Amino acid sequence: MTEPLTDSLTLLSDRLGDPTEEVYARLFRTHPDLEPLFSMDTDGGVRGSMLSQAFDCLMDLAEGPGRLAETVIRAERENHDTYDVPAGMFEVFFDIIRDVTKEAAGADWTPAMETAWTAVLAKADAFAAQQPVKA
Numbered sequence: 001m002t003e004p005l006t007d008s009l010t011l012l013s014d015r016l017g018d019p020t021e022e023v024y025a026r027l028f029r030t031h032p033d034l035e036p037l038f039s040m041d042t043d044g045g046v047r048g049s050m051l052s053q054a055f056d057c058l059m060d061l062a063e064g065p066g067r068l069a070e071t072v073i074r075a076e077r078e079n080h081d082t083y084d085v086p087a088g089m090f091e092v093f094f095d096i097i098r099d100v101t102k103e104a105a106g107a108d109w110t111p112a113m114e115t116a117w118t119a120v121l122a123k124a125d126a127f128a129a130q131q132p133v134k135a
C-alpha cells in the first residue's frame, strides 16, 4: 500500500473492474440534463477517455504537486464551456468518482483515504472554478 487515494482506486478496479458504467449511471441519475450532451458518443469512447483523464488528474494531485492536473482541469473546464457543460459539474463528477470508489471499498475504506480524497477534491474543485490554489 502506498498513497491512500491511489490505494482506494486500486480497490475500485479490483472490485468493480471498469467503473465507467456505474459513474455515468450515477451522473445521469442525478443530472439527467447532462445525458443528451453525450448523444454523439455512440461507442462510449468520449465517456471512457473523459473518466480516464479525471482519474489521471486525481492521482496526479494525490501523488505530487499536481501541476498536470491543474493544467488539464483548468483547460478542460474552459473547453467544456463550448460543450454547454454548466459551471459546478466538474465538482459533481469528481464527487461521484469518490462516492463510487468509497462504496466499492466498503469496509476497507480508511480514514486516510477519506482525508486524501477531501484534500484532492478541494484542489480539483478550485481548479475547476478557475480559482488560484496554494501549493
Ligand code: HEM
Pocket (backbone or CB within 6 Å): 027, 034, 037, 038, 045, 046, 049, 050, 053, 054, 057, 072, 073, 076, 080, 083, 085, 089, 090, 092, 093, 094
Ligand atoms: C459532469 C461533468 C462533465 C461533463 C458533463 C462533461 C461533458 C463532456 C462532453 C459532452 C464531451 C464531448 C464533447 C464533444 O466532443 O463534443 C466531453 C469531452 C471530454 N471531457 Fe468532459 N465533461 C465533464 C467533466 C470532465 C472532467 C472532470 C474532465 C477531466 C478532468 C473531462 C475531460 C474531457 C476530455 C479529455 C474530453 C475529450 C474526450 C475525447 O474526445 O476523447 N470532462 N466532456
